[in-house]
Amino acid sequence: MRIRWTPVALAAASVLVIGAAVAQSQEPIQPIVPPQQVNLGMVELGKKLYFDPRLSKSGFISCNSCHNLSMGGTDNIPTSIGDRWQQGPINAPTVLNSSLNVAQFWDGRAADLKAQAGGPIANPGEMAFTHTLALGVLESIPAYQREFKQVFGKDKIDIDQVTTAIAEFEKTLVTPNSRFDQWLLGKKDALSADEQAGYKLFKESGCVGCHNGPAVGGNSFQKMGVVAPYQASSPAQGRVAVTGKDADRFNFKVPTLRNVEMTYPYFHDGAANTLTEAVDVMGRLQLGKKFTPDENAKIVSFLKTLTGDQPSFTLPILPPSSDKTPRPHPFK
Amino acid sequence: MRIRWTPVALAAASVLVIGAAVAQSQEPIQPIVPPQQVNLGMVELGKKLYFDPRLSKSGFISCNSCHNLSMGGTDNIPTSIGDRWQQGPINAPTVLNSSLNVAQFWDGRAADLKAQAGGPIANPGEMAFTHTLALGVLESIPAYQREFKQVFGKDKIDIDQVTTAIAEFEKTLVTPNSRFDQWLLGKKDALSADEQAGYKLFKESGCVGCHNGPAVGGNSFQKMGVVAPYQASSPAQGRVAVTGKDADRFNFKVPTLRNVEMTYPYFHDGAANTLTEAVDVMGRLQLGKKFTPDENAKIVSFLKTLTGDQPSFTLPILPPSSDKTPRPHPFK
Numbered sequence: 001m002r003i004r005w006t007p008v009a010l011a012a013a014s015v016l017v018i019g020a021a022v023a024q025s026q027e028p029i030q031p032i033v034p035p036q037q038v039n040l041g042m043v044e045l046g047k048k049l050y051f052d053p054r055l056s057k058s059g060f061i062s063c064n065s066c067h068n069l070s071m072g073g074t075d076n077i078p079t080s081i082g083d084r085w086q087q088g089p090i091n092a093p094t095v096l097n098s099s100l101n102v103a104q105f106w107d108g109r110a111a112d113l114k115a116q117a118g119g120p121i122a123n124p125g126e127m128a129f130t131h132t133l134a135l136g137v138l139e140s141i142p143a144y145q146r147e148f149k150q151v152f153g154k155d156k157i158d159i160d161q162v163t164t165a166i167a168e169f170e171k172t173l174v175t176p177n178s179r180f181d182q183w184l185l186g187k188k189d190a191l192s193a194d195e196q197a198g199y200k201l202f203k204e205s206g207c208v209g210c211h212n213g214p215a216v217g218g219n220s221f222q223k224m225g226v227v228a229p230y231q232a233s234s235p236a237q238g239r240v241a242v243t244g245k246d247a248d249r250f251n252f253k254v255p256t257l258r259n260v261e262m263t264y265p266y267f268h269d270g271a272a273n274t275l276t277e278a279v280d281v282m283g284r285l286q287l288g289k290k291f292t293p294d295e296n297a298k299i300v301s302f303l304k305t306l307t308g309d310q311p312s313f314t315l316p317i318l319p320p321s322s323d324k325t326p327r328p329h330p331f332k
Numbered sequence: 333m334r335i336r337w338t339p340v341a342l343a344a345a346s347v348l349v350i351g352a353a354v355a356q357s358q359e360p361i362q363p364i365v366p367p368q369q370v371n372l373g374m375v376e377l378g379k380k381l382y383f384d385p386r387l388s389k390s391g392f393i394s395c396n397s398c399h400n401l402s403m404g405g406t407d408n409i410p411t412s413i414g415d416r417w418q419q420g421p422i423n424a425p426t427v428l429n430s431s432l433n434v435a436q437f438w439d440g441r442a443a444d445l446k447a448q449a450g451g452p453i454a455n456p457g458e459m460a461f462t463h464t465l466a467l468g469v470l471e472s473i474p475a476y477q478r479e480f481k482q483v484f485g486k487d488k489i490d491i492d493q494v495t496t497a498i499a500e501f502e503k504t505l506v507t508p509n510s511r512f513d514q515w516l517l518g519k520k521d522a523l524s525a526d527e528q529a530g531y532k533l534f535k536e537s538g539c540v541g542c543h544n545g546p547a548v549g550g551n552s553f554q555k556m557g558v559v560a561p562y563q564a565s566s567p568a569q570g571r572v573a574v575t576g577k578d579a580d581r582f583n584f585k586v587p588t589l590r591n592v593e594m595t596y597p598y599f600h601d602g603a604a605n606t607l608t609e610a611v612d613v614m615g616r617l618q619l620g621k622k623f624t625p626d627e628n629a630k631i632v633s634f635l636k637t638l639t640g641d642q643p644s645f646t647l648p649i650l651p652p653s654s655d656k657t658p659r660p661h662p663f664k
Contacts, residue, residue, distance in 0.1 A: 051402050059409050060397075070383050070650045077391050077662050085417035087663050262652045265659070274655045310649045317642045318402045320594045323606045327597070330409050331419050 028203065028212040031181040032097065032258065032308060035171045041151045046169030048147075048316045049162060055134045056127035058083055059328025063120070063166065067095040069311055072262025073173065078270030079234065083128035090236050091270035094263045096311070097256050099171045100215040106252045106268045108221060109242045113167035118159055131159040136326055138162070143319030175259055175308030183305070191305055198302030201295055206287050216257035216306060224250050224268065227288040230281075234269035261304045275300045360535065360544040363513040364429065364590065364640060367503045373483045378501030380479075380648045381494060387466045388459035390415055391660025395452070395498065399427040401643055404594025405505065410602030411566065415460035422568050423602035426595045428643070429588050431503045432547040438584045438600045440553060441574045445499035450491055463491040468658055470494070475651030507591055507640030515637070523637055530634030533627055538619050548589040548638060556582050556600065559620040562613075566601035593636045607632045 049055065053062040066080040066088075067073050073094035075081075080088035090106055098104065104116035120126040121134055138144045138157050148157045151165065180199075182190035191199070202208055211217040221239050224230045230250070239248035252268050266272040272281060279299050283289045291299065321327075381387065385394040398412040398420075399405050405426035407413070412420035422438055430436065436448035452458040453466055470476045470489050480489045483497065512531075514522040523531070534540055543549040553571050556562045562582070571580035584600050598604040604613060611631050615621045623631065653659075 053400075053403075054408075058413065060407065060413050065392075068385075070648055071385075072652070075392065076386075076653070077660055081390065081392050081662055264653065273659055276655065312646055314644055315647050316402055320404070321408070321596065323608065327605055328409055330413055 027184060028208045029180070029184070029216050030214045031184050032100075032174050032176040032178070032214050034174055034176055035099070038171055039151075039168055041147075042165050042168040043172055044169075044316075045147050045151050046165035046167070047313065048144075048318055049166050050169055051316050052318050054137050054318075054321070054325075054328065055121050055129060055162075056083065057129045057133075057328065058127075058330040060330055061127050063095075063117075066092040066120075066126075069095070069173070072096060072259050072310075073098075074263045076264060078265050080126070082126040083124070086125045088125060090234055090268050091265065093253075093255060094259065095170055095173055096263075097174050097215050097218070097258045099174065100213070100256070101218040101253065102220060103253065106236065107239045107242050108253050113170045114163045117163040117166040117170075131162075133326070134162070135159060137321075140322055140325040141319050142322060147319075173311050175310060178258070178306050178308035180302070180305040181308065192301070194298050195301045195305050198298035198300070199305075201291075201299050202302055205283065205289055205291075205299075207282065207299070210254045210286075211257050217254040218256040220254050221248070221251045222254050222286075224252050224285075226286045228285050230267075230285055232267075232269045233271050236268055238268070257303060257306055259307050259310075261307050275303055279303075359516060360540045361512070361516065361548050362546045363516050364432075364506050364508040364510070364546055366506055366508055367431070370503055371483075371500055373479075374497050374500040375504055376501075376648075377479050377483050378497035378499070379645065380476075380650055381498050382501055383648050384650050386469050386650075386653070386657075386660065387453050387461060387494075388415065389461045389465075389660065390662040392662055393459050395427075395449075398424040398452075398458075401427070401505070404428060404591050404642075405430075406595045408596060410597050412458070414458040415456070418457045420457060422566055422600055423597065425585075425587060426591065427502055427505055428595075429506050429547050429550070429590045431506065432545070432588070433550040433585065434552060435585065438568065439571045439574050440585050445502045446495045449495040449498040449502075463494075465658070466494070467491060469653075472654055472657040473651050474654060479651075505643050507642060510590070510638050510640035512634075512637040513640065524633070526630050527633045527637050530630035530632070531637075533623075533631050534634055537615065537621055537623070537631075539614065539631070542586045542618075543589050549586040550588040552586050553580070553583045554586050554618075556584050556617075558618045560617050562599075562617055564599075564601045565603050568600055570600070589635060589638055591639050591642075593639050607635055611635075 050063040053060050053065070055062065061083065066075045068075055073096035075092050079090060080092045082088055093106060099113060102108065104110035104113060105119070110116040110119060118131060121129050122131055135157055138148070145157070148161055149155065152161045154161070179190045202211075210220060210222050213219045224232070224238070237249050239251040240246065242248070260266075260275065264273060264275075266275070266278040267281075272278040276296055279291060279296050283291045283296075382395040385392050385397070387394065393415065398407045400407055405428035407424050411422060412424045414420055425438060431445060434440065436442035436445060437451070442448040442451060450463060453461050454463055467489055470480070477489070480493055481487065484493045486493070511522045511527075534543075542552060542554050545551045556564070556570070569581050571583040572578065574580070592598075592607065596605060596607075598607070598610040599613075604610040608628055611623060611628050615623045615628075
């Protein structure tokens with residue numbers, strides 16, 4: 001069917017669009033909007049780097065190991081596995097929609113994706129490499145040399161280029177088109193009655209006080225354990241590590257709830273295995289509210305409508321090492 | 333341009349095709365032919381399973397961890413990393429073109445891809461799980477339940493279905509269209525003079541005695557160290573472990589040389605870092621021949637023409653675990 005726009009139809013459509021825009025602006029959650037401007041060459045280079053375990057000492061761990069794009073941009077284990085199977089101190093936050101975060105890491109110690117990207121490479125408990133060694137590997141691979149030169153126009157690869165490219169790829173990792181966004185954008189049958197009831201509860205109970213905006217979170221730091229203290233299984237103390245202010249102890253970045261069905265287990269220590277458990281703990285500790293099983297189930301059903309289109313791209317093929325490439329050291 | 337086939341043109345084309353077929357049949361290496369028949373639903377399911385780390389005890393290791401399809405179907409380290417960072421006893425062979433192998437594993441202990449696929453899941457040094465536990469995980473995930481039922485038409489998932497699906501996906505992991513295959517198929521300018529000279533040396537020196545057929549290897553077991561013993565850094569003794577015959581000690585499956593530029597390091601112990609080194613060792617130990625630097629370089633340049641089209645597919649998105657899914661145990 002081809003629609004022919006008469007002046008009357010156009011006017012009617014405008015009213016509809018304006019109507020939807022008004023309704024949407026009244027909601028505390030806004031739809032995910034794909035990035036408006038990306039550098040495609042940089043995205044393709046960043047994608048390769050994101051999947052390349054040669055950025056780790058062992059040659060085994062890549063960004064995708066703990067922020068697995070087959071699994072909601074997480075590793076789905078309570079705390080991550082680092083070089084030589086070291087146990088990480090904190091749950092790996094999802095990389096999906098992370099461009100919308102106010103800052104990166106649970107304690108916000110990196111201002112943006114670019115600042116974050118260099119961290120794990122040089123963290124002895126994660127990829128356990130150094131920036132210098134990583135650059136030595138990349139410089140030794142002719143196809144990388146050419147691709148960096150094509151994208152950045154310089155003769156030498158530096159860490160700034162590496163993190164810029166990874167961040168540019170990560171900008172593309174947004175998940176629009178969830179059923180909830182379709183509903184926000186006017187498709188009123190996109191949510192069931194229970195899911196709509198769950199969203200109403202989510203707003204009226206106060207969850208939305210922290211989980212708002214396009215990412216349904218990610219835009220503020222809040223104390224974990226407002227009404228009652230949270231007994232964490234992790235020693236992490238949150239934002240105090242960055243600000244040095246005692247008031248910031250146990251303040252963590254509010255996680256995004258986008259794709260939350262896929263990003264289990266929950267909380268900074270990964271202690272909650274299910275959404276039911278997470279909603280219950282949040283209600284009691286943050287809001288002083290004990291949700292009934294029915295309320296909890298409705299909120300959970302709403303949360304599952306936040307799963308959007310997952311990033312869809314061809315698995316990158318990495319350029320092979322050359323004879324000059326320093327070999328990884330997995331076991332020493 | 334649209335070609336119009338006149339009877340004369342058709343006759344001429346037939347002569348060309350027959351001519352190429354005759355020339356090709358005289359070569360000891362044949363072009364890679366993509367699989368003639370695959371079950372697409374099974375391939376898609378097998379692809380998910382291949383990428384799913386929930387088939388491991390830790391929830392961290394998938395088939396793709398050690399047979400990484402971004403890196404020539406290998407892990408590019410001498411011996412693989414298993415559960416809790418255990419060091420594997422042997423170099424991970426490439427999964428690419430493995431459907432062409434006479435048998436699977438270096439010692440041929442699995443008759444085919446299906447028989448191979450169940451091995452690492454239950455190997456305490458690799459994925460460290462059990463088939464029963466893996467099936468429990470899959471059965472607890474509604475989207476997997478539905479997909480298995482769609483593909484196999486049964487109500488219950490069993491290990492036979494799991495390994496059948498993985499093997500079907502692996503059948504698709506062939507790499508046609510290398511420059512060498514283009515040359516075999518009649519594109520005479522596909523190889524440089526040095527590359528053709530390298531192929532001539534490869535044939536005349538005897539390399540082709542073991543490295544022949546479409547996979548340029550993979551079709552026989554041969555002693556590692558024919559003319560002089562090989563000082564392996566691995567304790568593996570090869571095919572004797574399967575047959576019990578002393579004559580099979582240090583007999584290993586001849587590896588495919590397809591994509592060999594990408595599958596470093598080389599040999600069953602991964603001791604050779606470069607093709608130059610591997611060609612030198614093979615010449616001396618298998619053929620009693622010391623290649624000059626020029627001969628070695630020509631053979632290496634030929635070997636690099638064996639890199640074919642790498643598998644190209646969209647990164648699979650894995651169905652999320654349910655509340656009932658047993659959680660992985662990465663640290664206990």
